[in-house]
Amino acid sequence: MPAGADRERRRVGIVDVAAAAGVSRQTVSNVLNGREEYYSTATYEKVTSAMRALGYRPNRAAQTLRSRRTAQIGYHIFGEQLDQAQGFTLRFLQSLVRAAAEVDHQVLVFTHRRDDPLGVFKDLVARHAVDAIVLSESTVDDDRARFLADSGIPFACFGRLAPDLPQHWVDVDNTAGMSAVVDALVADGHLRFAYLAADGDQYWKLDRLDGVVRRLAHHGVRLPKSAMFRGSDQGVRRRARQLLTGKNPPSAIVTGSDAVAAAVVGVAHSLGLGVGSDVAVTGFDGGAVGLVTEPTLTSARIPVDRVSRTLVARCLRQVEHGRDDEPGLVLPTELVRGGSA
Amino acid sequence: MPAGADRERRRVGIVDVAAAAGVSRQTVSNVLNGREEYYSTATYEKVTSAMRALGYRPNRAAQTLRSRRTAQIGYHIFGEQLDQAQGFTLRFLQSLVRAAAEVDHQVLVFTHRRDDPLGVFKDLVARHAVDAIVLSESTVDDDRARFLADSGIPFACFGRLAPDLPQHWVDVDNTAGMSAVVDALVADGHLRFAYLAADGDQYWKLDRLDGVVRRLAHHGVRLPKSAMFRGSDQGVRRRARQLLTGKNPPSAIVTGSDAVAAAVVGVAHSLGLGVGSDVAVTGFDGGAVGLVTEPTLTSARIPVDRVSRTLVARCLRQVEHGRDDEPGLVLPTELVRGGSA
């Protein structure tokens, strides 16, 4: 039996498509890569129908090797995440994956090793495993961002960066977000406020606090020192209890995040107070946490989808045109009204 | 000036290493791929030091194209995840990424498009974008698993699969986990129990319920119908309140998950009851949720790291030796005692 008779199920390659369509392999490649100047509509039809008929899908490794584009975006997550970020990280990742998919890219998730935080980054860059890297929960002076900037790989951060770093970032307007929350509360007639938040001196935590203080001042409402607290989850609960059982309790408790708000809601319940009626509670984030509290949270929603889409766009821009001097982008939050305020 | 004088920063390739080490490219390749039969210790030293000196890192695309191995594992996540799984998914992903990294693999995260749930899978398989795929939250008769089985790509699931599917799965022993919880509670002298859980008829939810009922029976304790409830988060809260304020309230509330347990803890607090003192509450999972409640939860901990490591191992086994007939693996949970029971 001649070798040609083998029922061998060969992978279908670009040449098979070319043969089936009666054109050369490049024409197929051009169609594949949407180089519209280089083929006629008729050719396009022939080629695409041949691809469909053969069930052809280009081999990624070959494309990558030749074009030097992986169509993959790296996303760094921290290994240990017992904190507030928990819920948000997954929401963001989901959004990022969708945003990447919209432009035919995939997301490679990676973590660092404890003993060598930058090692993975070096590896990824050196091995050309990704076209760009996205960072979230970045600090202003972020080691990772600094390394990426030095190495020259395209990147973008969710969170603003120091002025001496490339401004490849997107962030939300924390101050304005809190202002909107305060405005709504004031419009509802609240006069006695408190602000509770997780501790930490990240700029966004400070911005949120600042937003509340300033906006209340704008409305002529003072926020007494004793009604401001930033600390651990436990500390927040304790202080919430103190405030709510003390004399002249706040009628509205603004918090720095949905996680904190959820904790406060729990405390209020435990004191037999009606949330949204006896006391208003607000959060910041607008993700899933706020939907499982009872009542649901009024919160400043972070527009995750816009954030991730922008991040992906900025990455690809750098991939295609080299490092740019675009400034950072600040996105507004959206006030979502739940039953908690 | 001659062209050779260009200060052109060329990528260092395998030939550069070979030249520097004074060996052929294959020898370098052999060292790279740990084919120990094919080089001497002396050669190894020469080659590795040359690699270090040149800062050489093999190009992934080229390796993939030639070896037909991507060193990437795909992980599918659902797009909308407002439910209990939330916290767990991220914990699992983190663990999976680490487990993959331990064997020099990376994790590619992807979601499906609503209108074509299997489309991404087809694409990934056809384009050889990953070596294997990991699924979590799989159902017994999982469409995704069925597709993967048909397509022949290596895969592994967190969650048992129907007998007519390849048994590429790992799962935890839900029944035994609950038994351990019940044992601890009984040992503490509890006699009046209740069981609250999220609704849904996934086998693991049924197994957990079953575990509680059987083990209580084993101890001679009856769980009245009225003390068993499965429903929405809201429903659970309502029922918890009813139970705790009714006559003859339970002294121990066993729940189907840490998320439900957290809700029950909130309800107990709202009724002024001390959790861990007035009423015991237990969860199932052992992740971050149980650490932020007050007190922390007593729970059956899912050994995520073992799960993900096993999943990765099973994937690689198939990659290397083809589909196997290994049976599914059931892993035990570990009882973690928090302050809630």
Place this chain on the structure above:
DNA sequence: CTGAAAGCGCTAACAT
């Protein structure tokens, strides 16, 4: 607009 040639950087299969 289409075709032919060249090669991305590596590893498999063979030789030595």
Place this chain on the structure above:
DNA sequence: ATGTTAGCGCTTTCAG
């Protein structure tokens, strides 16, 4: 134990 010869399947460059 090391070297030689061929590609992997595509895209780039350049010629028609």
